[in-house]
Amino acid sequence: xxxxxxxxxxxxxxxxxxxxxxxxxxxxxxxxxxxxxxxxxxxxxxxxxxxxxxxxxxxxxxxxxxxxxxxxxxxxxxxxxxxxxxxxxxxxxxxxxxxxxxxxxxxxxxxxxxxxxxxxxxxxxxxxxxxxxxxxxxxxxxxxxxxxxxxxxxxxxxxxxxxxxxxxxxxxxxxxxxxxxxxxxxxxxxxxxxxxxxxxxxxxxxxxx
Numbered sequence: 204x205x206x207x208x209x210x211x212x213x214x215x216x217x218x219x220x221x222x223x224x225x226x227x228x229x230x231x232x233x234x235x236x237x238x239x240x241x242x243x244x245x246x247x248x249x250x251x252x253x254x255x256x257x258x259x260x261x262x263x264x265x266x267x268x269x270x271x272x273x274x275x276x277x278x279x280x281x282x283x284x285x286x287x288x289x290x291x292x293x294x295x296x297x298x299x300x301x302x303x304x305x306x307x308x309x310x311x312x313x314x315x316x317x318x319x320x321x322x323x324x325x326x327x328x329x330x331x332x333x334x335x336x337x338x339x340x341x342x343x344x345x346x347x348x349x350x351x352x353x354x355x356x357x358x359x360x361x362x363x364x365x366x367x368x369x370x371x372x373x374x375x376x377x378x379x380x381x382x383x384x385x386x387x388x389x390x391x392x393x394x395x396x397x398x399x400x401x402x403x404x405x406x407x408x409x410x411x412x
Contacts, residue, residue: 204348204349204391204392204393205343205346205347205348205349205350205351205352205391205392206250206346206350206351206352206389206390206391206392207342207343207346207351207352207354207389207390207392207397208246208250208252208351208352208353208354208387208388208389208390209354209356209360209361209364209387209388209390210242210266210270210353210354210355210356210385210386210387210388211356211357211358211361211381211382211383211384211385211386212231212235212239212258212262212263212265212266212355212356212357212384212385213231213232213234213235213236213237213238213239213242213262213265213266213269213384213385214231214232214234214235214238214384214385215229215230215231215232215235215262216229216230216232217229217296218232218235218384219232220298221298221299222296222297222298223291223294223295223296223297223298223299223302223315224262224288224291224295225288225289225290225291225292225294225295225325226260226287226288226290226291226295227260227295227296228260228261228262229261229262230261230262230265231262231265231266231269235262235265235266235384235385236265236269237411238384238385238407238411239265239266239267239268239269239270239273239385240269240270240272240273241273241385241407241408241410241411242270242273242385242387242407243269243270243271243272243273243274243275243277244273244274244407244410245273245406245407245410246270246273246274246353246387246407247273247274247275250351251351252274252277252278252351252352252353253278253346253350253351253352254278254281254345254346254350254352254353255267255270255271255277255278255279255280255281255352255353255354255355256280256281256282256283256286256338256341256342256352256353256354256355257280257281257282257283257286257354257355257356258282258283258284258286258287258288258355258356258357258360259282259283259284259286259287260287260288260357263282263286263355263356263357264280264282266355266385267280267355268280270353270355277353280355283338283341284334285334285335285337285338285341286335286338286354286355286356286357286360287334287356287357287360288356288357288358288359288360289316289325289326289328289331289359290324290325290326290331291315291322291325291326292321292322292323292324292325292326293322293323293324293325294315294322294325299311299315302315302318305322306318306320310378313378314359314362314377314378314379314380314381316358316359316362316377316378316381317374317377317378328374328377331359331363332363332373335360335363335364336363336367338354338360339364339367342354343392343397346392357381358381358382359377359381361381361382361386361388362376362377362379362381363376363377364388364390365388365399365402368390368397368398368399369399382403383403383405385405385407386403386404386405387401387403387404387405387407388401388402388403388404389401389402389404
């Protein structure tokens with residue numbers, strides 16, 4: 204069996220400020236850099252990573268680089284648009300309450316990732332889920348028995364994958380809050396049925412000052 208480790212990116216300036224990121228080139232904060240470096244050191248103590256896939260957006264590129272700094276010898280990263288966050292088009296950069304002004308039917312208590320509309324220049328939920336599934340299939344196909352693949356991605360992407368791996372309703376999963384920055388999910392890749400064996404792991408926090 205192989206192993207897939209799926210991690211959310213580190214804290215960004217837009218996470219901190221509560222803005223909708225989508226595909227925007229938001230950058231990690233100093234704390235986000237520290238989180239990612241600690242994650243790398245934590246992984247280095249626990250496993251041998253054979254390959255790294257990451258979303259090609261700036262915040263995931265920066266996270267993958269900082270994880271590599273902490274890990275000390277991480278394989279070269281392969282960047283893939285399928286691991287991007289859901290695209291929000293002209294809604295990028297807005298605050299949640301501003302999005303609600305545009306889409307008043309959206310539940311104010313639900314994550315904006317679950318918006319049941321395709322903003323201009325953005326993605327609808329079926330398109331978003333479809334490309335995440337493509338990235339998932341590719342990661343499984345390239346992870347051989349005994350190997351470990353690390354994927355650095357986004358909160359919305361992780362929700363799609365967790366719904367796929369559990370009995371959660373896909374729409375309800377999208378409406379939930381995203382996992383903490385740099386949280387890791389461990390998936391055991393059995394050829395018949397991949398299994399989620401570790402969810403929202405944040406043991407690396409003990410390495411932060």
